[in-house]
Amino acid sequence: GAVVSQHPSRVICKSGTSVKIECRSLDFQATTMFWYRQFPKQSLMLMATSNEGSKATYEQGVEKDKFLINHASLTLSTLTVTSAHPEDSSFYICSASGAGAYSYEQYFGPGTRLTVT
């Protein structure tokens, strides 16, 4: 149990365009989802936390107008990188947490590698 998927696994987009990354909890209801970013040879950095039906809470230094997060259902959260630039190229990872037995842990997705050309 507790499987989280991400789509796409990798994406290449041109500078100035927007790209959407999906994060799905496949076998549990995710009341909270987390979005992380990881640059090469660095650790994961939390970008934002989203609760289903509420606005996301962004970490300091993360632009909420650039990284749009939607968590409209208990199984899906999306991260949209708007007007992407080469410096946004990174590995984006989501995690999900649910209710009851699923409330103690974060279950991670496999990640999405974004390359902006």
Add this chain to the structure above:
Amino acid sequence: DAKTTQPTSMDCAEGRAANLPCNHSTISGNEYVYWYRQIHSQGPQYIIHGLKNNETNEMASLIITEDRKSSTLILPHATLRDTAVYYCIVRPQNTGTASKLTFGTGTRLQVTL
């Protein structure tokens, strides 16, 4: 989250036990010790967690010192597939909602033939 300190890298021969240390001297009474690992270009994978007692599961053992200021993750028989970055994280275990995870730099474990 309380800060943790881990060695940057370690090597281990395949088939031998890998012992990964972690210092967490400022851990609070309600904070658990969690271990995750990240194989290259994948999402983190949960390994084990504990509060004050030693824990064992099918992946690893976790030894926490009596004063809880440090811990050791033990992979009893390391294989090449255990090559990864291992993260030690301390966090409270809340009921009803998962708390944030703060990832440090972790230990890069290289298992060799």
